Amino acid sequence: MRSLNLYRTAVGAVAALLLAACAPGGNSEAGPAPSKPVSTGVGSEPATLRLLVNSGVDVPFYTALGELFHAKYGNVTVKVDNQDYATLTTNVAHILAGSTAPDIVRVSQLGNLIEDHLLTNLDPYAKAYGWDKWPQSQFASTRVGPDGKQRGTGSLYAVGPGFGLTGVYYNKALAQRIGMSRPPATAAEFDELLGKAKNAGLQPIMINGKDGGSVYPLQNLVMSSAAAAQAVQDWNYAKPGATINTPATVNGATVLQRWGRSGYLPADVNDIDQTRAPREFLDGNGVFFPSGNWQAPGLDKSGAGKFGFFLFPPGQAGGPSYAMTAAANLGIAAKSSHADVAAAFLDFIQTNIQARQDTVTLGGLVPAGPADAPPPTAAAGSAVAATVGAFQELLKSNGLVGFMADATASIHVNSLIPQTQLLLAGKTTPAAYAAKVQSDYERDLRR
Amino acid sequence: MTDVLLRQRSEDPVAPRDVVRRSARRTRNWAALVWVAPAFGMYALFVLYPMLQSIQYSFYDWDGIGPAKPAGLDNWKAIFTQPELLHSVEHAFILIVFYSVLPVGLGLVAAALIRELRPGAFSTTARVMLFIPQVLPLVAAGIAWTWMYSSDGLVNQVLRAVGLERHTRAWLGDFTFALPAVGVIGVWVMLGFCTVLLLAGIGKIEPELYEAARLDGAGRVHEFLAVTLPGLRRELVVCTTFTVIAALASFDVIQISTQGGPGYQTMVPGVEIYRLTFLQQHVGQASALAVFLAALVLVIIWPIQRLGRER
Numbered sequence: 001m002r003s004l005n006l007y008r009t010a011v012g013a014v015a016a017l018l019l020a021a022c023a024p025g026g027n028s029e030a031g032p033a034p035s036k037p038v039s040t041g042v043g044s045e046p047a048t049l050r051l052l053v054n055s056g057v058d059v060p061f062y063t064a065l066g067e068l069f070h071a072k073y074g075n076v077t078v079k080v081d082n083q084d085y086a087t088l089t090t091n092v093a094h095i096l097a098g099s100t101a102p103d104i105v106r107v108s109q110l111g112n113l114i115e116d117h118l119l120t121n122l123d124p125y126a127k128a129y130g131w132d133k134w135p136q137s138q139f140a141s142t143r144v145g146p147d148g149k150q151r152g153t154g155s156l157y158a159v160g161p162g163f164g165l166t167g168v169y170y171n172k173a174l175a176q177r178i179g180m181s182r183p184p185a186t187a188a189e190f191d192e193l194l195g196k197a198k199n200a201g202l203q204p205i206m207i208n209g210k211d212g213g214s215v216y217p218l219q220n221l222v223m224s225s226a227a228a229a230q231a232v233q234d235w236n237y238a239k240p241g242a243t244i245n246t247p248a249t250v251n252g253a254t255v256l257q258r259w260g261r262s263g264y265l266p267a268d269v270n271d272i273d274q275t276r277a278p279r280e281f282l283d284g285n286g287v288f289f290p291s292g293n294w295q296a297p298g299l300d301k302s303g304a305g306k307f308g309f310f311l312f313p314p315g316q317a318g319g320p321s322y323a324m325t326a327a328a329n330l331g332i333a334a335k336s337s338h339a340d341v342a343a344a345f346l347d348f349i350q351t352n353i354q355a356r357q358d359t360v361t362l363g364g365l366v367p368a369g370p371a372d373a374p375p376p377t378a379a380a381g382s383a384v385a386a387t388v389g390a391f392q393e394l395l396k397s398n399g400l401v402g403f404m405a406d407a408t409a410s411i412h413v414n415s416l417i418p419q420t421q422l423l424l425a426g427k428t429t430p431a432a433y434a435a436k437v438q439s440d441y442e443r444d445l446r447r
Numbered sequence: 448m449t450d451v452l453l454r455q456r457s458e459d460p461v462a463p464r465d466v467v468r469r470s471a472r473r474t475r476n477w478a479a480l481v482w483v484a485p486a487f488g489m490y491a492l493f494v495l496y497p498m499l500q501s502i503q504y505s506f507y508d509w510d511g512i513g514p515a516k517p518a519g520l521d522n523w524k525a526i527f528t529q530p531e532l533l534h535s536v537e538h539a540f541i542l543i544v545f546y547s548v549l550p551v552g553l554g555l556v557a558a559a560l561i562r563e564l565r566p567g568a569f570s571t572t573a574r575v576m577l578f579i580p581q582v583l584p585l586v587a588a589g590i591a592w593t594w595m596y597s598s599d600g601l602v603n604q605v606l607r608a609v610g611l612e613r614h615t616r617a618w619l620g621d622f623t624f625a626l627p628a629v630g631v632i633g634v635w636v637m638l639g640f641c642t643v644l645l646l647a648g649i650g651k652i653e654p655e656l657y658e659a660a661r662l663d664g665a666g667r668v669h670e671f672l673a674v675t676l677p678g679l680r681r682e683l684v685v686c687t688t689f690t691v692i693a694a695l696a697s698f699d700v701i702q703i704s705t706q707g708g709p710g711y712q713t714m715v716p717g718v719e720i721y722r723l724t725f726l727q728q729h730v731g732q733a734s735a736l737a738v739f740l741a742a743l744v745l746v747i748i749w750p751i752q753r754l755g756r757e758r
Contacts, residue, residue, distance in 0.1 A: 024504055024515045024730075090725035093512050112728055116512045210620065210708065268598045270709040271620025276597075410727040413706065414531075421709040425622055444727065446508070 038124040042344045048077045049341055051330075052095065052102040055084040058328075061362040065161065065349050068358070072348070076341055093118060096333050103336040104345065107158055107329050111409050114157055115148030120332040122156040125343040131159070131350075135395055138163070138368040140237075141402050142329055149445065152237035158329035161349045161356075162365030163400070165391050166216050166324040167311045169281065169289040169299065169383065174202055175308070178287065183310035185317045187224040191255070194264045197287045205259070206286025208277035209269035209424060212405060212417045214256070216324065217290045219404050220312035221252035223322045229401050236402040238445055244404070245438035253423055253430035260424040270421045292324075293387035294364045300382045309386035311394070323390070325400040328365055360384065366391040408444035415440040498741075505735035510728040522735035532736060535707075535714040536743070538626060539695045542715065545630025546637055546694035551686050553634070554641030555679070559671055561642070562649050574646070578639040585636065589703030592632045593619065596704075619705050625712045632700050637693065641686045648682030649675060684755030688748055695744050716740045 049069075053062050059082050066078025081102065083091070089108050095101060096118040113119050126132045131139070145154035168190075170180070178197050184190040197204035207213045223229040225248035234242040259265055266272060272280070281289040282302050289295075290312070299307045311321040332342045349355045353374070356367040360376040366388050367376065375392055378385035394400050405412035415437050422428040428436070505522050509515035526532050557577060564570040580588060595601040596618040603615040618628040652674065660670045698717030701707060707714035716736055723733035 024500075024507060024509055093510075093728070097512055112510045112513060116510070118512070211706070268617030268620050271598060271617030408727075410722060413722060413726065417706075418708055418710045425709065427622065427710060 038128055038343065039340045040125075040128050040344065040347075042073045042076055042341045044075055046075045046077075047338050047341050048079055049104065049338055049345060050102040051078060051080045051104045051106075052088070053080060053082050053106040054088055054108075055082045057362070057364060058082060058106065061161075061358065064358050064362055065345075065355055068352060068355055069345055069348055072352075073344070076345075078345070096335070101333040101335040103338050103342045104330050104332055107331045109406060109409055110142065110144060110151070110157065112148070113331070114144045118334050119157045120334050120336065120339055120342075122159065122332070122343070122346075125346070126156050129343070129347045131156075131347075134370045135368065137395065137398050137400055138327070141327060141406075142331075150238045150240070152233070152239070158327075158331040159346050159350065160328040160330050162328055162359040162363055162367040163391065164292050164294055164326045164328070165366060165387055165394070165400075166220075166290065166292045167309050167387070167390060169291060169295065170308050170310070171281070171284060171287055171289075172306055172308050174284065174287040178202070183308075184313045186313050187221065187315050190313050194259065194288070195262075198263055203266060203286045204264040204288060205266075206272075206277055206281040206289045207265060207269060207291075208272045208274045209265070209421060210271055210273040212412055212420070213272075213274060213277060213291065214265070214269060214420050214424065215405060215412070215416045216292075217259075217312070218252055218256045218420060219324060219401075220290070220322070221255050222248050223401060224312070224315035225251055226315060226319075229320070229322045229399075232404065233401050235441070236404060236407045238407070243438055244441065245434045249434040249437075250430045253433045256420075257423050257426070257430060261426070265424065269424055293366060293384075293391070296383040296387050297361075297364050300379070300384055304379075305381050307383050309383050309390065311390050311399075320397060320399055321394065322399045322401050323394055324403045325391075325394075326403055326406060327368075328363065360388060368395060408441060411437070411441055411444060501734045501738055504731050505738050507731045509730045511724070511730045512728075515731070518731055522732045523739075525732060526736055526739055531711050531714065532716075532719060534711055535716050535719045536740075538713060539697065539715050539740075541626060542630055542633060542694040542697055543691055545627070546633040546697065547687055547690035549634045550637035550641045550690055551683065553638055554645050554686065555676075555683075557638070557642045558645035558649055559675055561646060562675075574643065577642045580636045581639040581643075583636075585699035586703055588632060588636055589700045592635075592700075593704045596628055620709050622709055622712055625705055625709055629701060629704060629713050632704065633694065633697070636700075637690050641690065644682050644686055645679055648679045652678035681755055684751060687751050691747060691751070692744055695740065695747070 049066075051062055051066065053059065059080060062078075063080050066080055069078055070076060082088075085108065088095075088106065092105060092107060093111065093113060093116065096105065096113065097116070107113065107119070110119075126139075139156055139159065140152045142151070142158040143154050143156050144151055170183075174197070178193060178200050180193055184193055194204040205217070207217070219232065222244075223232055228246070228248035231242070231246060231248070232244070235244045260269065266280075266286075277289065278291070278295055278298060280286060282299065293309075296309065311323050314321050330346060332339050332346070336342055349359075350367065350369045351373065356369065356373065357376045359365050359367045360378060367373070375388060378388055405416055419428065419433050419436055423430070423433050504515075506518060506520070507515040508518040508521070526536075557573075561570055561573055564573070583591075597603075598615075598617045602618060606612065606615045616624065618624050621628075656674045656678070657670065660674050665673060696717055697715050698721065701713055701715050701718050702721070705713045707718050717740075720733045720737050720740070723729045723736065
């Protein structure tokens, strides 16, 4: 009796709650606030600009940029706070929605930030500062359409000091042993070099399959098919109707699976993570190491002049090269009371010569900015210099494509990593791979 | 609790004379409620309310910030139709073998053996060694074991040293062995907890019982079955309950050592819920899975608790 009554009460309470309570969440159907007139000045009032960035290399880098800014505008103090990458990525929406939102925040993924009106629309500033006259491909990934989801079109919501860039590092001594006198001109030539390395008893490729490094060569292989790069970019930007379930993806996956089977990838590829892979490569285990420019300062430090870098070769000789890129993006909180000062800071870090040099040396990134800005300097023959050079080339030829890993918030951990692991273990087929990634993508976008 | 209720009821058989006493008890009960109110208020606010909220969220499509759309039963259907979500639940059940069955079984053996040891340096050392894993944060355990399991880690070094070279592998990257390998971490962590709890329980068994068993000519095995095991009923229930919950709700070790990989081989509901909430911002789907997991834990724990209560 008693327990039955209790049960009735509980069920009643739950039902009442479900029926009567209004839906969770705020009411943000109101749409974006009308844009206020913007100013390019920082005024003379003392102001403190609060930055929230990732822990680690971001902290000394943005602190240095803040000091440069303060030196120029004495009334503005820049205060840098940090949270580790995973925490910030997962909490950024709540931080921006809260009452103590910082002025500028490092946004790794835009997610629902635009849909929920948490970032300031930067279009008026782009016009006021003339960013709209610069090469526009550098801003594509942070433009968001009116639906709050499609990127590469619409209004600008974040800009940053510089870009990450991927390609292939090679061990110069080992490359010489397999007779590589210049970087391969085509993907097929690269394939041949891998075979030669294998025959010479060397580990052809070092890569981290545990946390997604093996997705880089896969995306490059996909993009080496004719006209596939644009399709990948559309997919990354959630363009309506975009699909990755294409013959190019199936081909790319087939080649990567063959590389795994032929021993071109390490036998325990699925157990190698991003801290172990560069260590193994530095130790001479691996002729090639597909990775990004964030590795360059470390490689130069441990083995100056021993490692080279080339962009993943195109499908056809003389065809366009493509590289994956991601900007280190900063957005201005919609709640910021110093939006004009924050915008002045964003303009400063993209244009100031010393700030651009710091971007390379402290941030490990390549700055973009105006077409006529002088490229930062780096020691000749170093891996850093090679990445800076490659980036300038790609910026001009529009060869920068976003990471498939950034297409949706979870496509990387929930689909690309496990599916690529299954692919390399021979537990899924290239066709099933392409279909599964596409269906997960559609689910993520709620299409 | 039930015991109390039962006793109250058996005292109750309505005697006409105590109408007065009854009303007195009523007043006492109200007074008791006042005393309970602050604690209950906290409990309701921080436990019951969020629980009901989770149930409510599970019927919505919500990103945690913006407006929510009613989703009917979609989130619930997904648990049973999306293979990854269903598999994660299966993995949690496999982990019960490692987190619960093995530690409780081995813990019983270890406790019975340690009981026989004369108190002294050796028995203390044995206890401390078995208990140390319980003191370490699970994250630290996860990292340490990840190193041990790596291609050139301790496990493979030992295998090589004893000539089992061809059985070496990257354990956490192997599709067949990743889940058992993660399970072994669970055995290692849980064994100490079970052993210490069971040892304490053995200490409470009256020595006369052992003496009587000996006099009746029982051997060690008999003694264990007839005296130790029945005497440990309550401790066994606590051990099993605790470890089964740890298995079904496991998160830290997996998140640190495999992140659910290779493929989806070690994905568990805990990691899935975390990702759904914080990475995918599918708060509704995450809530549905969380509520389902909580219900599952209750359904499994309930018979275990019943078993402990009998007699």
